[in-house]
Amino acid sequence: MLSLTRNAPRLWQAAGCRLQSTLVVAEHDNVTLNPITLNALTAAKQLGGEVSCLVAGKDCAGVVGELSKAAGISKILVAESEALNGFLPERLTPIVLATQKQFNFTHIVSGATAFGKSLLPRVAAKLDVAPISDIIEVKSADTFVRTIYAGNALLTLKSKDPIKVITVRGTSFEAALLEGGSATTEATALPELPTEMSDFIKQELSKSDRPELTAAKTVVSGGRGMKSGDNFQLLYALADKMNAAVGASRAAVDAGFVPNDMQVGQTGKIVAPELYIAIGISGAIQHLAGMKDSKTIVAINKDPEAPIFQVADLGLVADLFKAVPELTEKL
CATH class of the missing domain: 3.40.50.620 (HUPs)
Structure with missing residues (x-):
């Protein structure tokens, strides 16, 4: 023994x-x-x-x-x-x-x-x-x-x-x-490190006064319904009022509206903020995988049949181009 x-x-x-x-x-x-x-x-x-x-x-x-x-x-x-x-x-x-x-x-x-x-x-x-x-x-x-x-x-x-x-x-x-x-x-003793396989040249990091996406308590995300990258200014204004990070669906990223470091979803970033506001996002499975653990989900979409409403705690069927400016003004 x-x-x-x-x-x-x-x-x-x-x-x-x-x-x-x-x-x-x-x-x-x-x-x-x-x-x-x-x-x-x-x-x-x-x-x-x-x-x-x-x-x-x-x-x-x-x-x-x-x-x-x-x-x-x-x-x-x-x-x-x-x-x-x-x-x-x-x-x-x-x-x-x-x-x-x-x-x-x-x-x-x-x-x-x-x-x-x-x-x-x-x-x-x-x-x-x-x-x-x-x-x-x-x-x-x-x-x-x-x-x-x-x-x-x-x-x-x-x-x-x-x-x-x-x-x-x-x-x-x-x-x-x-x-x-x-x-x-x-x-700790350093072993021999390979230097012939790859070299670090430089990195370019985006800078923002908003919280980092994966650590933010509030996230405002836009999808294909934003129609263009310029229209994301509506979300930036709303996010500034709420001290929120701004994300996007893969559809918005693939369309070139915003850079891919803003993507939320299965192939993007996984977030679980206290409040997640999905604007103009249909709610594809790929996107839901990255945000459905959020404590409160709010969806704004003009399509009442959008899948995002099935996981949302609060839903607003409305034209985002009218609803978002009104929401921003009232905050």
């Missing part, structure tokens, strides 16, 4: 068992932490066992300081290099793999963003395990729930892989609070 002593972890592993522990890969811009990391941290805590975080980037001491405030993190591993400029997945993957090998993590977790979706499937392939994407619930350390068929069905899956590589839908987990933290910080 195996007795539990201060050397229990070593004895446990010697007996052929693996202690459960989770690595959360932090998403950031070298200055501030992306809020979805805090949602991923909540999911990681639900897995049980120790939780560690990896902060990889360049001159990211501020991110480490911010993350160290969160409770439930045992240690923060820091990897800094000029080669990590741009956060290319080809260069981040060897760091994640080396960290997992060094500390024998059983779970690797990140947010289901462009960052997580480009990095973790690559990590999973290198580990020869199946990635578990976009989970919305943790049942146990090896059992998870995710949506399928554009959110019309829920799938409960049980993974038998020795290492679980998971991306987390941020809107399904509360953000961990940045208080009560006592994590230790340590630098």
Whole structure:
């Protein structure tokens, strides 16, 4: 019989068992932490066992300081290099793999963003395990729930892989609070990073005084019914009055009305604000998959048979070009 002593972890592993522990890969811009990391941290805590975080980037001491405030993190591993400029997945993957090998993590977790979706499937392939994407619930350390068929069905899956590589839908987990933290910080040795596969040239980020789409408490979205990009000025005026973010359906993006970083839906951004106002949006399944978890949904559409009214809490059958200016004026 195996007795539990201060050397229990070593004895446990010697007996052929693996202690459960989770690595959360932090998403950031070298200055501030992306809020979805805090949602991923909540999911990681639900897995049980120790939780560690990896902060990889360049001159990211501020991110480490911010993350160290969160409770439930045992240690923060820091990897800094000029080669990590741009956060290319080809260069981040060897760091994640080396960290997992060094500390024998059983779970690797990140947010289901462009960052997580480009990095973790690559990590999973290198580990020869199946990635578990976009989970919305943790049942146990090896059992998870995710949506399928554009959110019309829920799938409960049980993974038998020795290492679980998971991306987390941020809107399904509360953000961990940045208080009560006592994590230790340590630098991790950098493996050889590939430089011949890709190079970071530059990035162009859109700037706005409005809240970021996935973090906003109120979202105003427009669809094909807006008829042109110029007409989105109606939504911008309404959003400014409500301190809201502005989104769009895929139909509006495909028509060239607005850039694709505003797209809400299955192939766009997943949002779950307190208030979602859908204007001129018919309510295709692809769009509903990205916003139907919103607490209150308001729809404005001149077609009373539009599918959006089936999920809306409040609906207004009206010409948006009359209704929106009137609503903006009354706010």
